[in-house]
Amino acid sequence: EVQLVESGGGLVRPGGFLRLSCEASGFPFSGHWMHWVRRAPGKGLLWVARINVDGSGTSYGDSVRGRFTISRDNAKNTLYLLMKSLRVDDSGVYYCARDRRVAGGARHFDLWGQGTLVTVSS
């Protein structure tokens, strides 16, 4: 079955750290860029980070740049998000998403996981 399954969420104190994982199955993981997207409580979707196929290229949203690190292990079909210096407003459900590039170069997120909940609170 083609799917993405996130894990690693939980309750953490402000200033703490957490590492999220996203295990891919049913498709050639190493052939796709991947993303993390967050939905905070009562708010909309927010793009967090992106990684290219071999991990050599990454980019981040303004609110997490310098604190979060996206990485991947293609041998394990797994995407990661290391989150440091966590703040209350980092709370939310974190989704991993698969990137698809269509003819002409446009991209979209064509497969999403169910998400993992991160709560940053004292």
Place this chain on the structure above:
Amino acid sequence: QSVLTQPPSASGTPGQRVTISCSGSGSNIGNNAVNWYQHLPGTAPKVVMYSNNQRPSGVPDRFFGSKSGTSASLAISGLQSEDEADYYCATWDDSLNGWVFGGGTELTVL
């Protein structure tokens, strides 16, 4: 404050047509393709339109996407109760060098 502007809510009765708008600028919608995602909290988001007007397999042809200048819209005709969800537009922003989403539109089927 989202970079892309959507109405916070929309509604319609079964069978009606509803349109959700998404307004941006030259650095995002004006220069890049727009995608639309459907999301019910607690579930995985799902792409319902990509590259402005391309429907993924499995999405009914009741869904129609369009783009003009710095605005885009998603139209849903023959509204059904299963269409009730939050809808987000999204695109790449050349100035921010990242993906941006609209604030989301909560669609209610009355």
